Amino acid sequence: MAGPLEQFEVKTLFPLEFVGQDVSFTNASLWMVLSVVFVCVLLLGSLRRQERDDSLVPSAWQSLGESLYETVSGMVQETAGRDGRLFFPFIFTLFMFILAANLLGMIPGGFSVTSHLAVNFSLALLIFVGVTVVGFARHGLKYFGLFMPHGAPLWTAVILIPIELISYCTRPFSLALRLFANMTVGHVLLKVFAGFVVPLGLFGIVPVGVLVALNALELMVAVIQAYVFSILTCVYLSEALHMH
Amino acid sequence: MKEEGGRKFDNLEGEKALTNLSLRIDSLRGELGRGGDEGDGEGSGEGGRGMHGGMSGMSLGARVMVELLVAPGVGGVLGYSLDGLWGTLPLFLVLGVVLGGAAGVLNVKRLSDRDDEKREREAYEAGDKEGDKGGDKECGEGRGKEEEWQVR
Structure with missing residues (x-):
C-alpha cells in the first residue's frame, strides 16, 4: 500500500544536464507539458470551423471556449478595470494553466503539478515581480505611496510602513501556499480514504461513498483555486494600476 | 460584405434568424424572470454570483x-x-x-x-x-x- 505522500514524489523520466545544472525531464515536467497541450487542444478545438458555416448555434466545444473566455474577461474587467484589459492574455493563460494542471491532477494515477510549492511559488513570484514592475512603470517613485495609507497621521508611518511592507511581501507566499495547501490536502485526503476501502472489507462501501463525494469536492476546489489564483492576480494588478 | 450579391442574401437571412433568436431569448428570459437570469450568471461566469453561494x-x-x-x-x-x-x-x-x-x-x-x-x-x-x-x-x-x- 503506497503512502499518502508518495503521489507527490518527483521522479526523473529523462536525465538531462545543462551547463552543470540538473534539468531532467521529470513527471512534474511531463504533467505541465500535458496541461499546456490540454489547454491548446481545448482552445484550438473551440476555434474550429463548424460543418455548417452559417449555423447560429455554437457547438458545445465553442460554447465551452467562449464561456471560459467570458469568465476570465469579466473577472479582469470587473477587478482590474478597463486598463487591466491589457493584461488579459496573461491572466487567461495563468487561469487556464492552473485549471488544467489542477484538473489533470484529478485523474487517478496523475500527478498534480500545483501541489508543489516550487511550481506555485515560481508562478506567484513571477506575478509579484511583474506587478511591482507595472506599478513602478506606471507611477514611478509615487508607487511607494502604496505603503502609506491616505489620511493617516504622519507619526503612525513608523508602524504603518513596516506593516504595509510586510503585507505587500506576503503576497507571493500566500498566493503560492493557498493553492499548494488546497491541492495537497485534497489529494492526501483522497489517498487516505482510499486506503480504508480494502481493509474494511464489506464495510469498505462507506469510504467509497465518501470518496465519491470527496472527488466532487476536489473537482470544485480545483476550479475555485484556479479562479482564486487569477482573481488575486487581478486584484494585485488593479492596485498596481490604480494605487488604492 | 454588402458588395457581394450572393453573400448579402445569406447575411440578411442570417440577420433575420439572429433577430428571431435574440427575441426568443429575450421572451424566454422574461418568462423565466429572475430565475433564468441567475442561471445565466452561473453558467457563463461562476465568479460573479456563484462564488458567494454555499461552498x-x-x-x-x-x-x-x-x-x-x-x-x-x-x-x-x-x-x-x-x-x-x-x-x-x-x-x-x-x-x-x-x-x-x-x-x-x-x-x-x-x-x-x-x-x-x-x-x-x-x-x-x-x-x-x-x-x-x-x-x-x-x-x-x-x-x-x-x-x-x-x-x-
Whole structure:
C-alpha cells in the first residue's frame, strides 16, 4: 500500500544536464507539458470551423471556449478595470494553466503539478515581480505611496510602513501556499480514504461513498483555486494600476 | 460584405434568424424572470454570483487562514534576515513577527472589505436589473447596446 505522500514524489523520466545544472525531464515536467497541450487542444478545438458555416448555434466545444473566455474577461474587467484589459492574455493563460494542471491532477494515477510549492511559488513570484514592475512603470517613485495609507497621521508611518511592507511581501507566499495547501490536502485526503476501502472489507462501501463525494469536492476546489489564483492576480494588478 | 450579391442574401437571412433568436431569448428570459437570469450568471461566469453561494465559505475560510499564518512568517523571516545583517538577533525577529501579525489582520480586513464591496455592487446591479433594464453600469449598458444592435 503506497503512502499518502508518495503521489507527490518527483521522479526523473529523462536525465538531462545543462551547463552543470540538473534539468531532467521529470513527471512534474511531463504533467505541465500535458496541461499546456490540454489547454491548446481545448482552445484550438473551440476555434474550429463548424460543418455548417452559417449555423447560429455554437457547438458545445465553442460554447465551452467562449464561456471560459467570458469568465476570465469579466473577472479582469470587473477587478482590474478597463486598463487591466491589457493584461488579459496573461491572466487567461495563468487561469487556464492552473485549471488544467489542477484538473489533470484529478485523474487517478496523475500527478498534480500545483501541489508543489516550487511550481506555485515560481508562478506567484513571477506575478509579484511583474506587478511591482507595472506599478513602478506606471507611477514611478509615487508607487511607494502604496505603503502609506491616505489620511493617516504622519507619526503612525513608523508602524504603518513596516506593516504595509510586510503585507505587500506576503503576497507571493500566500498566493503560492493557498493553492499548494488546497491541492495537497485534497489529494492526501483522497489517498487516505482510499486506503480504508480494502481493509474494511464489506464495510469498505462507506469510504467509497465518501470518496465519491470527496472527488466532487476536489473537482470544485480545483476550479475555485484556479479562479482564486487569477482573481488575486487581478486584484494585485488593479492596485498596481490604480494605487488604492 | 454588402458588395457581394450572393453573400448579402445569406447575411440578411442570417440577420433575420439572429433577430428571431435574440427575441426568443429575450421572451424566454422574461418568462423565466429572475430565475433564468441567475442561471445565466452561473453558467457563463461562476465568479460573479456563484462564488458567494454555499461552498465558497470554506474557500474564504482557507484564504483567511493562509493570510493569518503566512504574514507573521514572512515578517519573522524579514526580521531575522535584518538581525543577521546587523547582529541584533532577537529584536527585529520579534518585531517582524508582531508586525507580520498586524499585516495579516490588515490583509483579512481588506479581504472582507472587497467582499462587502462586491456584494453591495451585486445587490445594486440586481436591483437595477429588476427596475430598469438599461442600467448606468458599464457592463449593463454594453449588453443593452449589443441587444439593440442585434434587434436592429
